[in-house]
Amino acid sequence: MTFYQHIINWYTDNKRDLPWRNTRNPYKIWLSEIMLQQTRVEQGLPYYNKFVNKFPTVHHLSAASEDLVMKMWQGLGYYSRARNLHATAKYISHELDGRFPDNYKDLKKLKGVGEYTAAAIASFSYDEPAPVVDGNVYRLLSRYFGVDLPINATEGIKYFKALAEEVMHTSDPATYNQAVMEFGARQCKPQNPDCEQCPLNSSCVALQEKKVASLPVKLKKGKIKKRYFNYLVPFNSTEIILEKRTGKDIWRDLYQFPLIETQGPANLDQIIAQERFRSIPGADPSKIWLYNQDDIVHKLSHQHIFTRFWIVNLEDELPGAVKKSRVKDYAMPVLLANFVHEFEFSN
């Protein structure tokens, strides 16, 4: 049997029943693929179901407000995906009358759709023989063929794409693409794969050469940055101040409390001296207190955020503020959603 025949046989016996595998609807395929970028199936699945229920077609998604889309995306991360998702939904609904592009080349032109996602949609919805090369496929190919080129450098990316093209030749690209990814995710998994019961074990180069644990090769990324966030939490009996994040930093378009970022841990005197504090109507330096005794450390893949919440009690009306009861309707980073859930503005 050939490489792909082994893979497809394994898949027939081991495939998970996932909702986007029971459809060829390009809208649902596209939605699932955007959500699953750099995201585990188990994490993305509930979001997929929620979106499909709320937005059964691309027109429904197109008609939604961006704030609602962001809110429904809350917790999934990489929020530019949600912005691009919404922009692309509007484009397809308004400019293409709801019809998705039906080939790899045109799909790849959509915002948020790169080589992997274009290949996935083209094959799953239209049977176009475009190989998917995601993290699972990199791992499987690098091990099976014993290739130690880094999978995140130009040469390796090019090499593995060509290899994927060679290996996929089959009359059923949709099934094959599903199968290689499932095989990589569950059989040829990153840690402690069970090679003894792998259908490819007699011909896997990495297994013969004892390199399974060292493949694939990946270049290391930079150091993790430390940042110090001081959130002012200004509220009166009914209202609270929220702002929308702008700029190119993390969490763009999500909501937050007024933020003072400092170079290191900040104390009360530093905070009350800040213009951002003093500009709050009715802010009283004697009515501010530190909510968390220890820093809350929010860990992202590329930065650690040391967080202090400064509670600012107010008595005056707050023009432009939001109702405290509505805070949970706003899309917020998990760091803040956790705080809101815990604090509940009980006092």
Place this chain on the structure above:
DNA sequence: AAGCCGGGGGC
């Protein structure tokens, strides 16, 4: 080519 963009889970 390298850096940036989240959050969760495994070990």
Place this chain on the structure above:
DNA sequence: GCCCCAGGCTT
């Protein structure tokens, strides 16, 4: 702590 995840965009 470090690595990975159905990657893509920006610089």
